[in-house]
Amino acid sequence: MTDLVPGPVPPDDEDEFRRAAVAFLDAHARPAAPQAVGWGVGTDELAVGGEPGRDEELRLVHAAVTFRRELYDAGFGWLTGPVEWGGGGKGPRHQELFEQIVQDYEIPSETCFIVGHHIVGPTLVAWGTDEVKDRYLQAIYRGDLIACQLFSEPGAGSDLAGVRSRAERVAGGWLVTGQKVWTSGAHFSDIGEMLVRTDPGASKHGGLTMLVVDMHDPGVDVRPLKQMNGGEAFNEVFLDNVFVPDSHVLGRPGDGWKVAMTTLGNERSTIGFRFAPVATDEVERLAAMIEHFGLADDPVIRQAFAAIAIRKTTIRWMAARAARGLAAGGEPGPEASIIKLMDSVNVTAVGKLAGRILGPRMMADTGEWGTYVWADLLLSAPSRRLAGGTDEIMRNIMSERILGLPRDAQFNR
Known part of the structure; x- marks a missing residue:
């Protein structure tokens, strides 16, 4: 095994850890500007749905790699990873603390690292040979390789x-x-x-x-x-x-x-565990839309929105619990299928409710703020019912592994 150089090890004490994280971010990132929240204020982009073009995407990847290397070399790049493979050896609490702190700063999008850091990386830890772990794990979490x-x-x-x-x-x-x-x-x-x-x-x-x-x-x-x-x-x-x-x-x-079951469990947990700025969060924006169009007292609209908001909170809490379990060395369980199914159901419900409120405004670009932008979310929603396993597969897993129902009958083809 080659010598790994993970960089400084952040302190265990939470107060000292917080100070160290703030010092790093003060030196390498800008404080986040106050978020413009409200209908017609700031950008009308949404956190879910839109995708950059290939040239813009490569620019974002380059920015993410540059920042990730600085982050890793300061000891914050893989906090919960095994020390012997270049990780920080910390518990999930330290990762949660860092994620809370980093919300106050503008950092490059790390979308390009999601598969490597949350899906492939944990699989290599669980199943990889020493050569694979030695060759790839540090490189993946430092941003030297993308998986x-x-x-x-x-x-x-x-x-x-x-x-x-x-x-x-x-x-x-x-x-x-x-x-x-x-x-x-x-x-x-x-x-x-x-x-x-x-x-x-x-x-x-x-x-x-x-x-x-x-x-x-x-x-x-x-x-x-x-x-x-x-x-x-x-x-x-x-x-x-x-x-x-x-x-x-x-x-x-x-x-x-x-091995695939380990990978898919990690993937399904990751799908529901995402943070978005309040100003571009689709559920927050949906609430602002309901107010803007004077529908806050409509009982049907209120009921539909309440179901969406409850599901989103439940998804976040379940995903956080699953992430803590994985960081502590646990295996992905059937709760990952619940998270994945609820997330795809919720994004679909958001699109449907937005369409009910906006009508033709959603599909005809009139230039009106906060309207046509929802078309991207609506068109991308079907992919969320497929990625990581279809909704039907998730329901089968839940019925068999959680409820203990008999497996589907198998027929010879």
């Missing part, structure tokens, strides 16, 4: 065990060939966590293996997928005889389904 998740295929989305991308045994490793789809951030990623079939003769779930793939290999071809809202955050990825060494198998050959 993506190569799971879904044209014929294997909700039925993830149906993947057909294959890896064939060769001297020292595997040759990978196949196609993946709906891969967020593949166009700027350095490595990918990929589920492949390595034993066609084994059972559907037993013949799978998880690999770490070099996204810069000449056999990797990344192509953007344009969505109906104009965004290109997703990609399809083609792999042709890409070599992966044995050391880059997560777990053992045939453990792919177990």
Whole structure:
């Protein structure tokens, strides 16, 4: 193992930790400007829905990488990570404290790191070989590498065990060939966590293996997928005889389904755990819209909004509890499916209620503040019902693993 250099270790004492975090942020970020809150004040952008173009996205990635390296070198980049792999070894409380403090500062968006830091990274900790952990973990959390998740295929989305991308045994490793789809951030990623079939003769779930793939290999071809809202955050990825060494198998050959469950649990927890400035938060903006159009006393509107607000608060608390459990070394549980389902239901409900209030204003750009911007949210809402597993899959998991109901009948195809 090479020598890891995680940088200074922040203090354990909460008051000293807070002072250290504030000192770092004072030196490397600007205090957040007072948020303009209210209808018609400031930007009418929303935290959910819109996507930057590719050029703007790469600019944001560069800014995020620059800040992340400063953050990591100061000891705040991976607070809860294992010390032996470059983490800070702190408990979840320190991470929560830092996230509270950083809300008072303007820092670059770290959207490009979500998959690596919250989905792939924890999977490497749980299943990676020492070589993989040594080579990638510090680099991922410092921003030197960006990771993506190569799971879904044209014929294997909700039925993830149906993947057909294959890896064939060769001297020292595997040759990978196949196609993946709906891969967020593949166009700027350095490595990918990929589920492949390595034993066609084994059972559907037993013949799978998880690999770490070099996204810069000449056999990797990344192509953007344009969505109906104009965004290109997703990609399809083609792999042709890409070599992966044995050391880059997560777990053992045939453990792919177990590793995938760890990854998906992390993903579903992450979906609901997001903070947005009050001024661009979709639920806060919805409340302002209801007031602006004089509907605060409408009982139907009030009831619909109350359900949305309650779900959002519940999602945040459940996601925070799940994050604390993961930071303490726990495994993702079925609560991740609850979080994911509630989040997709809530974003859909927000779009529907906004449409009910705005009517044609939502789909016709008249220039009126706070109206057409909701079209992005409405058009992107279906993707939230698919990412991380469809709503139907989430309901099956909840019914079987939480309620103890019998599994669906299995039929031979």
